[in-house]
Amino acid sequence: MIRLALLVLLLATANCSPTSKRSWSGPGPDKNDDHPLAVKPEDKEESNLDLGEEYTEDEKDNLDDDKKDEVNLDDNLDLGDYHDKNTDNKDEDDKNSNKDKDDEKDKFNTEISDLTEEVTETPANISVEYGSGKDVIEGDIKLTPEQAAIFKRGGWDELVNSEAWLRNHGKWSRTIPYTISGVATRERNALTNSIKMFHDLTCLRFTPKLSYNRDYIQFVSRGGCWSYLGKRPGSYARPQLVSLASGCHLAVPAHEIMHALGRFHEQSRADRDRYVRIITGNIRNGYASNFRIQTTSDSQSLPYDYLSLMHYGRTAFSRNGQPTIVPRPSSFITIGQRNRLSMYDVQHINIRYCPERALRLVGGRGSYEGRVEVFWNGQWGTVCDDLFGTNDGRVICKYMGFPDVAATYYRARFGRGTGPIVMDDLRCTGNEYSPFACPMRTIGTHNCGHYEDAGVTCRKNARLVGGRVTSSVAYGRLEVFAEGDWGTVCDDYFDIKAANVTCHQLGYRRASRVYPRARYGQGTLPILMDDVRCTGGEAQITHCLSTPIGEHNCQHSEDVSVRCVN
Incomplete structure (x- = not known):
């Protein structure tokens, strides 16, 4: 470890200005930072990325062995972009001098690469500090006005036991409509990549909002990276905001989406003290409550996940640059990455949704x-x-x-x-x-x-009504049970693949016909599904892609019917 730290420091000397800053914290901009990075012209808000502090040559010489072991490896490995941002104004002589050192740098890079082959997950190279505000807790969890008033009056103890807190952690459908408004290009690209992760690894589908979608997420740029926790009830989710201001890049949009899906921070788990130690003396004044254990946080029986996208960084809310969270049993365990959903993050979503x-x-x-x-x-x-x-x-x-x-x-x-x-x-x-x-x-x-x-x-969650049901054949109007209610299915896009899923679900061998336009009578129950598109391999019709449950642009004259045979 000492050898590795020395190599990192030498590389930093060759590439960086001694007055530049760099650090790792969490998923949102630091509103107190007075050293913003340059941002693209389309970024409409000032960047607030705190890049930490490098050592001078004299300070490096005076570091003792213990201090060298504490140097953050990943903060110094990938310096390409950072170096470019700090050398734009150097004169031609400096550039020529740098070229003379290329061979030496390549040698150091090769050695460091060899030494870090065993590191499989590392924090993002550039991260930003969590935000703060009267209606933001834990750095990026937004409160409703009612919740904020309760928190101001009685703190965490009163908030987490209030009806206003407990009733606001609802669940979205598997299809989640969304819009984007005012999000800058870099953060919009990060959002696109984050959504792709959810599509590739889970059943969730984020779709552009249609005119008849009532509940949806609107991604905006409202100062910092933040989200409400879980789906808000009724009109509060029309729309429900998620903020992705300047600096909310990498996989930070996925982090905020996870909050919107109902996920707490990983280090809020009830069993967290077995896996991390909170260094309260290093926490900024007034921010200790951000490290509180959440008794309502559900771990889903999953192992503690140091590599979770939802875990605080090592120096989150630090007042002095020293760690506020130290992993157990080894302080060298990586925590706080913002690059991707971890394996257990994915499993957490799949268990819930x-x-x-x-x-x-x-x-x-x-x-x-x-x-x-x-x-x-x-x-x-x-x-x-x-x-x-x-x-x-x-x-x-x-x-x-x-x-x-x-x-x-x-x-x-x-x-x-x-x-x-x-x-x-x-x-x-x-x-x-x-x-x-x-x-x-x-x-x-x-x-x-x-x-x-x-x-x-x-008990079955699909049935055929108004026709005939025997052991060898069944036909009738399709009704499904979804999210606690029975209702009908609109015939838009409903094809033989969807019918086969329905028949298999009911215990029949295959579907022989699909009947549109209420062949077996118009239903009176709510229309629950529309635009159903199945691959044919789903176990249940509600697993197929569709509009959010209960949202549609149909009439009961479009109720679909199915014929199943053995």
Whole structure:
């Protein structure tokens, strides 16, 4: 480590002005910084990136070994862009002198590259400080006026126990409309890249807002990087703002979107003190509450994630440039990257929004029944039947989008699984929104065999109405259960692929016909789905791409009907 730090310091000497600044903190601009970077003409707000402080030659010579070990490696590795910004005004003699040193620099770069091959995740090369404000907590979580008033009056204790706090953490549909207004080019490009990550790794789809979309996100530039936590209720999400001001680049837009999806900061978890140590003496005055543990933060039973996009940086809210968060058991563990969603970030989203990527039922007559399997650490595994009962089945079925559980089974009723046994001693009360929130043994530990694999039958979440249903054929108006309600499906874009998904979901072999224009009568329930586009491989019709549940431009004269056969 000492050798590595020395090489980094030598490279910094060759490339950087001794008065330049550089640091790593978090996802938003530092409003107190008085050394802004130059920004593109289209950036309409002043940049507030704090680039930290380099050592002078004399200071480098006087560093003791311990101090050298604390030098942030990543802050000095990639200096290309930073060097260019600080050498624009140098005269020609300086440029020629720099050219003479190219060979030496290349040698240092090669050595550093060799020494850092084992580093698989590193913080972003340029980061910015979290913001602050009367209606912003933890640096980038926006409060409603009501929440801000409660926070001002009674602080965290009163806020987190208030109805105003608890009722504002709603859930979006899988399709999230959005608009962009006033966001500069660099931040807009970062937003595009962030959205692509969600599309590539989760079931979520961000789509440009249509005229009939009621609830949507509007990305704006309103001073700093911030977002509300979760979907706000009713008209408050029409639109719900997410701010991406100058400096909110890299994967910072994904960080703010994660807040909008309901995710807290990683170091707010109830178990965080086992994994990090908070150095309160280094925290700025008045900012200690930003490091408070959030008892309502749900870890989804996932391991603590040092590499989460949602983790504070090592010196977040530091008053003196020294660490405010130190990882356990090793202080050299990387924290606070802003480059990408981590593996557990993705799993967190999929558990909350994409249940088919976290849980499935195998070996039954349709997607509504079978052996319960859980996706964990890159593979599918099973659930042991120890203590498994109706409440566990109810949570599993409702989590997967079914109205309720019909039956629970023991002793591998639907066959023995072949993967790891992931869950054991599941003890749900019946009110949890997912089995990952239920009490259980530590995930992956058990005292079971696959002959104890648990299974369930759920009440179906699709039905054909107004026609005929037998064991060999079924036809009628399609009605689906989604987000707690039954309703109809509009025939716009609904094709044979969507019909096949529906028939498989109901336990039939295939679809033979799609009937538009309310062939089996107009429904009276709400129209829940429109513009349904399936690939044909989905387990349920609600897993297909569509408008947000309940939003459409249809009439019941367009209710779709389906014919299924065995």
